[in-house]
Amino acid sequence: MDRLPQHVSIIMDGNGRWAKARGQERVFGHRNGVLSVRAVTEACVEDGIRYLSLYAFSEENWNRPKEEVNTLMQLMGKAISDEFENMVRNRIRLMVLGNRSRLDPMLNDTLAHIEETTASNDKLTMIVFLSYSGKWDILQAAKKMAASLSAEEIEELDISGFDRFLVTAGIPDPDLIIRTSGEQRISNYLLWQGAYSEFYFTPVMWPDFRKPEFRQAIKAYMERDRRYGKVK
Ligand code: IPE
Ligand code: IPE
Ligand code: MG
Secondary structure, three states: OOOOOOEEEOOOOOHHHHHHOOOHHHHHHHHHHHHHHHHHHHHHHHOOEEEEEEEEEHHHHHOOOHHHHHHHHHHHHHHHHHHHHHHHHHHHHEEEEEEEHHHOHHHHHHHHHHHHOOOOOOOOOEEEEEEHHHHHHHHHHHHHHHHOOOOOOOOHEEEEEEOOOOOOOOOOOOOOOEEOOOOOOOOOOOOOOOOOOOEEEEEOOHOOOOOHHHHHHHHHHHHOOOOOOOOO
């Protein structure tokens, strides 16, 4: 059990293709993807995984057709609100990280309320990356650092000192990053935090990724040999 990952992160990809293969609109895939989020969250609670993070919407995803962006935002607001009771019951803490200034004010209020209410929950921390990109995160961290530290303090700053300016401050780096749908790229996700993450790629589309697929990924992770550049 000591090999169980502390933090599992998922690039949830393939909703559109999953829907298209069924002759449906892309939104049909997004809706079914919500059920996978629920399944994977349950598996984390059952198996004792402490952090689950999900790449739900990238900064680049704003460039999709307006209609898809609107539907996605509505769907995410609803999905998160619908899970609120469940989060309270299962002691799940919600954190939403990303460029919050780009989100609709109403959505921001709803999310802020859920984040505050669940802030002391300690069973599982569920992090939803919304309007997030790795380069954006590093840039906003650099700006925050420059605004809050003197030149001498910046000179003395080390890696963990810089960590605290990232939106993920206080959250352990992901042990495992899963990407569904067969794509094998990072798509501007956790560029800094994923420096030593293990990667798991699967051809399974996100709406089909449920508890058995998740547990298979965890099993594969537990068989990996993490060396961090050292000799073992
Ligand atoms: C993932 O599925 C969901 C988001 C990126 C918001 P996609 O919408 O990217 O689906 P594909 O990759 O086009 O199939
Ligand atoms: C990555 O998926 C972003 C999310 C899953 C939220 P994309 O579908 O946007 O990535 P690309 O465009 O295939 O790299
Ligand atoms: Mg995609």
